Structure formats: structure tokens, C-alpha cells
Amino acid sequence: MTITLNQPITIGGLTLKNRLVMAPMQQYKGTPEAYATEHHIQHYGRRARHVGLMILESTAVSADGRLVPNDIGIFTDQHVEPLREIVKAVHAHNTHIFIQLSHGGRKSSPEVTRTLVAPSAIPFDEVYGTPEALSIDEIQRLVDDYRLAARRSLEAGFDGIEIHAAHGFLVHEFLSPLSNKRHDHYGGSPENRTRFLREILTAIRGEVGQDYPVIIRVSATDYAEGGLTPASIAQMLKPFESELDAIDVSTGGLLPIQPKDVHTGYQLPHAAVFKQLLHMPVIAVGNLHSRSIADRILEDELADSIAIGRPLLSDPDYADTMLTPESLGI
Known part of the structure; x- marks a missing residue:
């Protein structure tokens, strides 16, 4: 049977009405206290009509893990109600929504971060400055932050959780040998470098159970010698196949390095590696903005689903143009 963008897909027992995903994109509209606002309710509700799944923008699990001063968080019980209103607006269109849980690590916003932390005291750049290497106790407190964030995500009504392990933020920093130079059981071997992720995943599963969708976003490459590659990450994630319900494949962000050529589908070969090596649905992203390309990939x-981002910022109905027969010239 030919697979097309319009066909349903199941992720973690949850059936999505089609295979088009709205990628997580920061809105820079949160309050100083990291609360979601009316802007978020209107923004996500307006774009929920046609996609099968929306992934909320990066949502901080800790007050010291925000990516920018005006992003949103879920690090107190008071953050739940504004997020619940976003979920209601999306559900009104028979669309599912996942929350993306994150901590910026050494790339947390200096303007609102009291203590910059990372697996090792290695700076991203001069602007962010040098982080403090996390102690074991501090790591355990962060794992608990993810656990509480998962509990609050359930209370807010989200249909699933995406763990943000990409773009040079904290989980990614633990995974990559370029940013993790620890000599304890959180560093060194690939197994040790995945320990933080494993503990986060275990903590989240303890709150949401085994039937609730939990997916992960990864950067498939660090664009640097000695860094992560699609094959190395796939090998690291292999033990988690039964715990993760899908993988969302992006690239870069660990170092201040940009890909040399950002063309249509430039990240697709990386997604294809995960599709080949792991037994879970793969979400591809990266300038995949036409129906013909999306269907060919499927x-x-x-890949199993296609995520789009920027076109939906400028045109809330862009997803409809990708899903109609006219977009194929039929």
C-alpha cells in the first residue's frame, strides 16, 4: 500500500489523523515568570486545524533552564492552567498536541539564569560564558524536575511528551563526547553518556505509565569531528526502543557551527539512518515544505511523518495546502 501524507499513523498507541506535524518553534511571548499567554492559545489553536500533531515549543522544566527570557515553562504548578488552555484550543480541532520538555544547560539564557550548568565546565561561547559542572546531587534534582514536569504535563491535558535532546541543550550536552568530559558514571562511554537521558525517561515513565506517548528529539550530527553521528546516536538509543515511541530528527546546535548547505531535505539522510537502525516511527524535518517531496519520502x-515549521508561522493554513489533492496537481 502506498503511504501518503494524508494517512493516519499510530505513535505510542495514539492514532494521528495524518502524518503532518507542526514542529516546535519558539514564540518569544511568555511572561517574565514563564507563563503561556493568550498569544499562545490563539497561535496554536489557529494552526491546529489541519496537522495531525502539534509539538509545543520548548518548555522549561527548571527556572534556570529557560532558553530565552520570554519563553515558557512548566516548573511550577501555576504554569499548568495557561498550558491547559492551549491544549483545549488544539483539541477543539481534533488534533493532538505534545509538550516539548527542555533544559538549556550551558545554553540557558544568561538574563534569567542564576547558575549556568552543564555536564562539564566547557562554554558554548563567550556570550553564554563558562558553566559549572553538575554534581551528582544536582543531576538528580534535574531528573526530578523532569519527573514533576511530566506530572504537570498530564494535568494540563497534553497527549504526549517530547524530550528535547537536540540543539546543544542539556540532554544533548550529556550525549555528546564534545561537551561531556566527565570521569564518573555520567561520562566517558556511550552507555554512561546516556545515563542522564535514561534516568529522565525512567522518571517520566514513572509518572505517565507505559501507554502514554513519549518521543525524543535529537540532533543527528554535531557537524564536528569526534561528535555525534546518526549511527552513533542510534546505537546509544537502541536500549530505549521499548521506552520511546518515536524519534524527531534535527541536527546541530552543540557548537556555534552552521551546516554548509541548507537545501531542501538537507537533514533527510540522517532521518533515513534512524529509520533503518531503530524500530520506532521517525519524524523528518528540514525544508520539507512540498506535498510531492513529503509523499516521496513516506x-x-x-521517514514516517513530516514536520514543518516556518511556513506555518507566516501562513496558519499552510498545512491545508500540503494535504489537499490540488497540491499534487490532481
């Missing part, structure tokens, strides 16, 4: 089994 038909060739290079």
Missing part, C-alpha cells in the same frame, strides 16, 4: 520509507 513512500520510499525514509
Whole structure:
């Protein structure tokens, strides 16, 4: 059977009405206390009509883990109600929504971060400055932050959770040998570098159970020698196949390095590696903005879902143009 963008897909027991995903994109509209606002309710509600799944922008699990001064968080019980209103607005269109849980690590906003932390005291750049290496006790407190964030995500009504392990933020920093130079059981071997992620995943599962969708976003490459590659990450995630329900594949962000060529589908070969090596749905992203390209990717089994971002910022109905027969010239 030919797979197309319009066909449903199941992720963690949850059936999505089609295979088009709205990628997580920061809105820079949170309050100083990291509360979601009316802007978020209107923004996500307006764009929920046609996509099968929306992934909320990066949502901080800790007050010291915000990516920018005006992003949103879920690090207190008071953050739940504004997020619940976003969920209601999206559900009104028979669309599912996942929350993306994150901590910025050494890339947390200096303007609102009291103590910059990372697995090792290695700076991202001069602007962020040098972080403090996390102690074991501090790591355990962060794991508990993720656990509480998962509990609050359930209370807010989200249909699933995406763990943000990409773009150079804290979980990614633990995974990559370029940013993790620890000599304890959180560093060194690939197994040790995944320990923080493993503990986060265990803590989240303890709150949400085994039937609730939990997916992960990764950067497939660090764009630097000695860094992560699609094959190395796939090998690191292999033990988690039964605990994760999908993988959302992006690239970069660990170092201040940009890919040399950002063309249509430039990240697709990385997604295809995960599709080949892991037994879980793969979400591809990266300038995949046409229906014909999306369907070809699905038909060739290079990925299972297609995520789009920027086109939906400028045109809330862009997803409809990708899902209609007219977009294929039919």
C-alpha cells in the first residue's frame, strides 16, 4: 500500500489523523515568570486545524533552564492552567498536541539564569560564558524536575511528551563526547553518556505509565569531528526502543557551527539512518515544505511523518495546502 501524507499513523498507541506535524518553534511571548499567554492559545489553536500533531515549543522544566527570557515553562504548578488552555484550543480541532520538555544547560539564557550548568565546565561561547559542572546531587534534582514536569504535563491535558535532546541543550550536552568530559558514571562511554537521558525517561515513565506517548528529539550530527553521528546516536538509543515511541530528527546546535548547505531535505539522510537502525516511527524535518517531496519520502520509507515549521508561522493554513489533492496537481 502506498503511504501518503494524508494517512493516519499510530505513535505510542495514539492514532494521528495524518502524518503532518507542526514542529516546535519558539514564540518569544511568555511572561517574565514563564507563563503561556493568550498569544499562545490563539497561535496554536489557529494552526491546529489541519496537522495531525502539534509539538509545543520548548518548555522549561527548571527556572534556570529557560532558553530565552520570554519563553515558557512548566516548573511550577501555576504554569499548568495557561498550558491547559492551549491544549483545549488544539483539541477543539481534533488534533493532538505534545509538550516539548527542555533544559538549556550551558545554553540557558544568561538574563534569567542564576547558575549556568552543564555536564562539564566547557562554554558554548563567550556570550553564554563558562558553566559549572553538575554534581551528582544536582543531576538528580534535574531528573526530578523532569519527573514533576511530566506530572504537570498530564494535568494540563497534553497527549504526549517530547524530550528535547537536540540543539546543544542539556540532554544533548550529556550525549555528546564534545561537551561531556566527565570521569564518573555520567561520562566517558556511550552507555554512561546516556545515563542522564535514561534516568529522565525512567522518571517520566514513572509518572505517565507505559501507554502514554513519549518521543525524543535529537540532533543527528554535531557537524564536528569526534561528535555525534546518526549511527552513533542510534546505537546509544537502541536500549530505549521499548521506552520511546518515536524519534524527531534535527541536527546541530552543540557548537556555534552552521551546516554548509541548507537545501531542501538537507537533514533527510540522517532521518533515513534512524529509520533503518531503530524500530520506532521517525519524524523528518528540514525544508520539507512540498506535498510531492513529503509523499516521496513516506513512500520510499525514509521517514514516517513530516514536520514543518516556518511556513506555518507566516501562513496558519499552510498545512491545508500540503494535504489537499490540488497540491499534487490532481
